[in-house]
Each structure stands twice: as C-alpha cells, then as structure tokens.
Amino acid sequence: GDDKQALLYGQIADKVRELKALGVTFEACAIATGLFGVDNSAVLPEIKVVGNTFISLIGYQAQGYGTVPIM
Numbered sequence: 177g178d179d180k181q182a183l184l185y186g187q188i189a190d191k192v193r194e195l196k197a198l199g200v201t202f203e204a205c206a207i208a209t210g211l212f213g214v215d216n217s218a219v220l221p222e223i224k225v226v227g228n229t230f231i232s233l234i235g236y237q238a239q240g241y242g243t244v245p246i247m
Contacts, residue, residue: 189220196222205229 192202202223209216209225216225226232233243 192220192222
C-alpha cells in the first residue's frame with residue numbers, strides 16, 4: 177500500500193543522502209523523466225537532473241572515467 181511505498185521511498189532517500197555524503201554523485205536524465213511522466217522537481221535534491229545522461233556519460237569518459245556495467 178501507500179505506507180509501504182512511503183517507507184521504501186524514505187529508505188531510498190536515506191541511502192542516497194548517505195552515499196552523497198561519501199562523495200557519490202547522482203544524475204537523472206531529463207529525457208527519461210519526461211518519458212515516464214516524472215516531474216523533475218520531484219527528484220531528490222541530491223540527484224542532479226541533466227538534459228541527457230548519454231551526453232553526460234560521454235563527457236565523463238572524455239575526462240578518463242570508465243563505466244562498470246551492472247546487469
């Protein structure tokens with residue numbers, strides 16, 4: 177129900193804050209939020225909404241960062 181969903185959301189938000197405090201950066205894709213009908217203002221403040229995470233990834237790779245595929 178709604179209580180279970182709110183609890184899960186709170187747990188996720190707590191973990192995002194914890195990871196952010198450790199120096200982890202988070203990005204969300206505005207194209208994806210648009211496709212899924214998510215209002216960008218509803219995204220946690222610790223998560224930066226960028227225009228296109230594919231373009232963002234290309235920029236990080238150009239700086240020498242790598243990717244770790246998770247399946």
